[in-house]
Amino acid sequence: MIRFRLNELKMEYIGHPGLTLMEYLRSIELFSVKYGCDTGSCGSCSVLVDNYVYNSCMLLVESLGGKTVETLEHLDKTGEIDNLKKSFLDKGAIQCGYCSPGMLISLVALFRKNKQPNESEIRETLAGNLCRCTGYVKPVEAAQL
Amino acid sequence: MWQSITRIEKPDSLITAFGLFGNNSAYFAGGSYLVVEKNSNISTLIDINSLITSEIIQDGDDITIGAKTSIQNIADSLSGIISECARWSCFSKNIRNQRTIGGEVARMRLDSELIILLKTMDIQLDIYNGEKITTSISQWDGKGIITQIHLNKMDIDNTLVERFALLRSAPAFLITAGTFSSSTVSFGIGGKVNQISNYSTPNPPDVSSIDNIIGMSSSHLLDDHYGSREYKRALLQTALKRLVEGR
Numbered sequence A: 001m002i003r004f005r006l007n008e009l010k011m012e013y014i015g016h017p018g019l020t021l022m023e024y025l026r027s028i029e030l031f032s033v034k035y036g037c038d039t040g041s042c043g044s045c046s047v048l049v050d051n052y053v054y055n056s057c058m059l060l061v062e063s064l065g066g067k068t069v070e071t072l073e074h075l076d077k078t079g080e081i082d083n084l085k086k087s088f089l090d091k092g093a094i095q096c097g098y099c100s101p102g103m104l105i106s107l108v109a110l111f112r113k114n115k116q117p118n119e120s121e122i123r124e125t126l127a128g129n130l131c132r133c134t135g136y137v138k139p140v141e142a143a144q145l
Numbered sequence B: 001m002w003q004s005i006t007r008i009e010k011p012d013s014l015i016t017a018f019g020l021f022g023n024n025s026a027y028f029a030g031g032s033y034l035v036v037e038k039n040s041n042i043s044t045l046i047d048i049n050s051l052i053t054s055e056i057i058q059d060g061d062d063i064t065i066g067a068k069t070s071i072q073n074i075a076d077s078l079s080g081i082i083s084e085c086a087r088w089s090c091f092s093k094n095i096r097n098q099r100t101i102g103g104e105v106a107r108m109r110l111d112s113e114l115i116i117l118l119k120t121m122d123i124q125l126d127i128y129n130g131e132k133i134t135t136s137i138s139q140w141d142g143k144g145i146i147t148q149i150h151l152n153k154m155d156i157d158n159t160l161v162e163r164f165a166l167l168r169s170a171p172a173f174l175i176t177a178g179t180f181s182s183s184t185v186s187f188g189i190g191g192k193v194n195q196i197s198n199y200s201t202p203n204p205p206d207v208s209s210i211d212n213i214i215g216m217s218s219s220h221l222l223d224d225h226y227g228s229r230e231y232k233r234a235l236l237q238t239a240l241k242r243l244v245e246g247r
Helices: A021-027 A072-078 A082-091 A100-113 A119-126 A137-143 B014-020 B071-077 B081-088 B093-098 B101-107 B113-121 B153-157 B207-220 B229-246
Strands: A002-006 A009-013 A046-049 A052-055 A068-070 B007-009 B025-028 B044-047 B056-059 B062-066 B124-128 B132-136 B145-152 B159-164 B174-180 B184-191 B197-202
Touching: A046 A100, A052 A100, A052 B093, A072 A100, A082 A100, A082 A137, A100 A119, A100 A137, A119 A137, B014 B044, B014 B124, B014 B145, B056 B071, B062 B153, B071 B081, B071 B093, B071 B101, B081 B113, B081 B159, B101 B113, B101 B145, B113 B145, B113 B159, B113 B174, B113 B184, B145 B153, B153 B159, B159 B229, B174 B229, B184 B207, B184 B229, B197 B207, B207 B229
Parallel strands: A002 A068, B007 B044, B025 B044
Antiparallel strands: A002 A009, A046 A052, A046 A068, B056 B062, B062 B145, B124 B132, B124 B145, B159 B174, B174 B184, B184 B197
């Protein structure tokens, strides 16, 4: 049995050892975790694990023992992304929205370590979140709160 | 879902981990390559996370990096060319957070700036393959568990890298590195190639040594959508010239 924390809840997992975290999270209806490329390329399934951003399609649930996982649902509930969410909407940094949860998660990880990142740090952070409709100009502007 | 996985072993010692390794198993630490590939021939993962460290220890010019250290930690904690190569080797911070230096060395990716750099410096590896051994990366046979890597700060400071990519942030299709000592220069050539080449010449290298390197490495360059072999030979000449002049 694997025990870990998910969005402040204590979780216990007994199941297939090859299940990825992305599949698990979507199976319990945490749909902010998007099913994108399933190869770690797009970042749309980004989550926080112990405050670091990871692609959940590249993590096995079995490897999460003792770790703390956070998804966007939780950050929304705690209000941590309120300013960022408003800024994304105000700047029009969202079109189809598929990459947006991953971008927000990546930016939260950055802001937790660095309250006032510069443009280059924001761009480096977002490099792992592929966007093919909005592009990066507006998300980068939106992240400069 | 990685359907073929039936068991994840969590051994409590390197000797147990090594003993568990067999045809249908793989050592598992970060897992950034393994989980993506989902190789159906692998049924057992041997989780070595508790057996290796993620420490970076600097003692004078000697730098020791635990095999579990993430590529992002290397990018953030070390300075100079190794930090840049760590970033270049993988565009995504998400992946760099997960990928370990041990996994990167074990994978020996031909188009990893970090691997070209480490091979050019010919770093030392601590390996457990039934016993603890220390060997250079060029001599390692790929067997066993990497526990630590050893770098020399002087080598890092004396190494330059030239890379060619369609965009600065894109994966490079030609990567060259040169480590300069008082008497010799070691060159490494990688990217979209069929093998990483390493050569050594006297320092400073003369024109004929550079021509020899280009001649010998030509067969490793690929004709592909990045360009013809001839085009890449010309780029290689430019790269080696820049390395020597940059020095």
